[in-house]
Amino acid sequence: MLKSQGVLAGDEEHVGFFHETYFDYLFARSFLTTGRDVHDFLADSGQHLFRRAQTRQILEHLAGTDRDRFRQTTTRLLASTRIRSHLHDVITTVLTRLDATPADWSAVEPFAWGASPVARNARRLPALPARFDAADHDGRWERWLAAAETVDAAFAELLIAARHGTGRSGQRSWYAPTSAPPPSGEGGSSASWRGPSRPASSTWPST
Structure with a gap:
């Protein structure tokens, strides 16, 4: 009223x-x-x-x-x-x-993987549907998943992104992971785990 x-x-x-x-x-x-x-x-x-x-x-x-x-x-x-x-x-x-552009994400990316008080909130941004593509430019998700200092935190955010279910294209996302990185001391460190690879095709696969 x-x-x-x-x-x-x-x-x-x-x-x-x-x-x-x-x-x-x-x-x-x-x-x-x-x-x-x-x-x-x-x-x-x-x-x-x-x-x-x-x-x-x-x-x-x-x-x-x-x-x-x-x-x-x-x-x-x-x-x-x-x-x-x-x-x-x-x-x-x-x-x-x-809605973010790659330049928008590049500006705040250093906060996401740092140790500042805002890191946790900044790290959640790329998992959002409206910001996933901007954060994903230049293969950034693969880099985060391949780097020892970011793989654990990146994988946690990737799971959240997978729960959202779609990229900005509106199709099912390529990034839904099927397995977690192995814990340290069990079959290798998480730093050696490689995340899902983006398909060579520019079209997002549907499921």
Whole structure:
């Protein structure tokens, strides 16, 4: 009722008052027009909970209007120890909602396999249907599955991708694994295990 009357706005996961959502949108537009630095603003502002909606609106507006600046801003925020975890969560949530290009994934890939606090959330991104193809460019999944330092984490994310069941093409994915990498000490280390190979054909196989 309230949503149909325009009092509330939101989606299945987030609901808020329309005037608050609109205010945050206007704030984001005004903020970016001034050319102010997003990182410095957040780091010096106290980072209270109401900054979450403003951060989301700023990033979504940037993603739609200036993709290069969006990538630069996102990577700086994720890398910063001055930005609190609840805002890092907002950033990765925004990333999950956007269709990604290979350049988008390349910008955040270092966080996925590092030891930073945002690594776990960043590592989940390539398993999402909207981001799998972007992360998969240049045979990256095969590289992660073949490298000792990334194979275990990559295989866990590959299982999640397999559960989604489809690539962006809408066909059954080639990447559904049939076996896990062997545990260390049982028939060889996981580093020696090779993941599923992508077919030579450019057409995704159907099942």
